[in-house]
Amino acid sequence: MISMEQRVVGRTGQEVSVVGLGTWQLGADWGEVTETDAFAVLDAAVESGVTFFDTADVYGDGRSEQLIGRYLKERADARVFVATKMGRRAEQLPENYVLDNFRAWNDRSRSNLGVDTLDLVQLHCPPTSVYASDAVYDALDTLVAEKRIAAYAVSVETCAEALTAIARPGVASVQIILNPFRLKPLEEVLPAARAAGVGIIARVPLASGLLTGKYTKDTVFAANDHRTYNRHGEAFDQGETFSGIDYETGLAAAAEFAGLVPEGATQAQTALRWIIQQPGVTTVIPGARSVEQARGNGAAAALPPLPQATLDAVRELYDRRLRASVHHRW
Structure with missing residues (x-):
């Protein structure tokens, strides 16, 4: 097992790896992932030094939590801090964010994960008024x-909510979209x-894959992949898909970003490295659908x-190509 730099998750006092693992893809919305493949990804992440899921x-609807719970029960030597979220299974109304619902939601997550006490629970991008209640x-x-x-903790869409x-x-912490194509949180x-x-958990670090450099204008995503059905924010906040950037604009920016990649690194690793070294970031949580992706992310x-x-070139690229379309929104 590789040793990775650890940082404290804000007010929890607990240390976690600077590269974690986002597990949305193990549940849904990124195409199908089998249980065998999911366990292989979790294993590859742990072997790479990841201690934060x-x-x-x-x-x-709970599958991601259940897979993690089963995996950690089988892998007793894995010392993984698990952050989950609550609230998005219910209608998004402020009046639903009350103690009785919280207890029920948490009890379900505790059962899914097979634990008595959840390490960290984040409000999952609730209505804006909830953050001030x-x-x-x-x-x-x-x-x-x-x-x-x-x-x-909280997971947010906007800097104002954060x-x-x-x-x-x-x-204890704030989870927010932060990547070379989304710079507003730095301000x-x-x-x-x-x-x-307060800790910072950086999500959507690769702008839904744009920053991997693997996609083209001809790429076709699966029908059950949010990059197909939420391209313009049809299902949930547009900022969650391609960081809210127009796809072709993002492809052009990603092509330029490729020119900033140091020798021996990939585009994805360079984006993750950029995030890790931003002052205040605790951990970054790229997803992975394959063992190779999990290992590559950890190596960043x-x-x-x-x-x-x-760093200056990233800022110039953002200011020139992307700022006008995203900076005022989130």
Whole structure:
């Protein structure tokens, strides 16, 4: 098993690997993944030094959590911190974010994962008003007191939502979209999180695959892949698919990004390395559908830091090609 750099997940006090594993793809919305393949991906991630899995109760309606629970039961030597999420299985109404529902949602996740206490539970991009509700945080504090959860956090769509949550003393971490094609969190969110001791979990790090350089204008995604059915935000927030960037615009930007890749690295690893070295980032959670992807993602942690010239070039590329379409939205 490879040793990877560890960082503290904000107010949890727990250390996790700087590259984690996002497991949305093990549940649904990225095409089919068999249980055998899912276990192979989880195993490859652990062998690569990953000690952080991110899941949600809505991924495959619990399938992702169940697979992780079964895997960790079989792999007793794996010391993995599991962050899950709650709320997206219910109608997205602020009045649904109450203690009784939280208990029921958490009890289901505890059963799926096979644990008494969940390591970290994140509100899963709820309605914006939820982030400012005193009653919601009181309920979350109650879950901690009841030992259903060890800590709580939020997953957000916008920087404004992140800043609202960071101001709350019990919020351990904020999960937010951050990648070379989504730079807005660098301005206020990451500095505020660092000052408050709140962790940052960077999601959608490869802009739904755009930053891998593997796709072209002729690429066809499966019908049950969100890159097909949510291309324009038809099913959920558009920012979750290709970081909200027009696909052809993203392809052009990705072609330029390819020119910034250092020798011996891939485009995906370069994007992950860029995220890891942003001040305030705790961990980045790329998904993986194959053993090769899981190993390649893990290897990004061992790359040397990107030089300032590359960081400047990423900023220039963003400002020139992408800022106008995404910066004002999230």
